[in-house]
Amino acid sequence: MASVLDKLVASDKSLTKVTAALVGAAALVSAAAAFTCGIYYGTTRKPRAKPRSKASNLDPEASYKMVLCVRMDLKMSKGKIAAQCCHACLGVWKKLWRRRDPVLRVWEECGQPKVTLQVPNEEAMLELYQRAKETGVPTYIVVDAGRTQVAPNSRTVMAVGPWNEKDVNSVTGKLKLL
Template identity: 50%
Template sequence: MLASRHLTYAALLALGFAVGVLAHTWWSADDEDVDDLSVVDEDAPAAAGECKMILGVRMDLKMDKGKIAAQCGHATLAVYKAAVKQRPDYVLAWQRRGQTKIAIKIPDEAHMAQLLADAKKAGIPAEVIQDAGRTQVAPGSRTVIGIGPGTSHLLIAAPIAQMDQLTRAFKLL
């Protein structure tokens, strides 16, 4: 009786080990598939020219530095996700050139809305962040606009001149 119990435990242990090996093999294969989806091509040469993303912060909301930093983080991620779908060539060039981000002061929501419309019309990725309103600003407040990334690379239909033209009137933050 004791021997059969030990044999059962040994069989269960072997079965558990086999399932673990198979699961590890299966999960490892999935990890390699995810790596293949990376936007960055490690073998590609770095893009020449200027590349940047612009973050426009509404100044009429009087957000403190921490709130501005959080909202800029949200805008960076939102416009990055949009750009990966819309213009992966811009994203690749931007990643290769250091992922520069420029923060500018937007006076109010009307200026932000116009900037969003102009960027979309020019085919430049742009996203506006609406705050949940749990801390400093009213729920639904449009706090930051992310534009780009863009590049001045000659081989890519480069929007950086358009981005500069759209944001030229605004001061740096």
Template identity: 40%
Template sequence: MAEKAPPSLTAVAVSSLLLGLLAGYFLGQGSSIGVFGGSGTSKQAKKSWPNSYDVKVHADSSDDQADDEDEADEEDEDGDGKELKDFKDSNEDVKLVLAVRTDLGMGKGEEELTRQRNLLANPSLAGKIAAQCSHATLACYKYLLNHVTSAPMLKRWERGGQPKIAVQVKSEEEMETLQAQAISLGLCARIIHDAGRTQIAAGSATVLGILGPKSVVDQVTGHLKLL
């Protein structure tokens, strides 16, 4: 019998390629169904389904102050409310104006500002400002709520969506002048003093809240720039 010719190099190469592809296919299928066991990473991913992705939680800047909550003291908390007018004959909208001092550094301690630097130039101070405005809003609400004569006006403010406008004042002296004007018109005017547990010196007047009929409030704050 004649001897068979040895396979050509091309045939060997093609056969090897086919065998490799088949082996790879079966290995892949076996791995997917767990025949060969999953790696630690795969097991961890299956265990955490459907959140199998890695999530890293980074500390927020607010976390650094979690144990240093912003606090404030309201001025004249025990006022008798005799200065308030009921404005019962007025049907116009009621609004709250929050006059914020712009000469204080209300932000993170490492970003302490000089009195000459406008805090509006630093967006990171918004958190401190928001906290002080919240104190002033609550102070005005509580003060009016505790005096029956102002109840109808307070209800109008609530029904109207509790409009609030933030404006700028440049000093404590200007703030006190505005408060005196507001009180003389029978408006609710409450100044908030910082408790000094964060970045501002204790006792610093930060925000003045004035709540009342729009036209009356505008007599006091209408000339001030928006915050």
């Protein structure tokens, strides 16, 4: 490149013309690169998820809560249950937060109530999951990695809600407290 530049300067004796040509070429290449990046990043970006529920559909006078359903057939220790409940709570919270669901704000204003209940086995948990989906209540099931007390890929705890108390109770109302 330097030899080409030297030849141009020697033959033309006009450094300003050469500089202007190089600046123009650089600007053209930069514009093409910016345009290409804009097309690429503009089309591959995922659209923001829409909220599951509209703020106008939420009843500010109603109570909102979350229920954590713990499988009793796994015989987990108290510490393991506590950790799995934390995973479930955060899992459903992240799911709703990504959607910018207004139910999180209403639940927060209610004091973020959480109730821990017993589920006898995995079949019962999956039945509750199906009922919650049919009702429109958000859920999250923790699948354990199996490094400590339970087998790998065990479903340990299911979060139901946060959602209005009436709908959550219609799903989990017959379960016993932990």
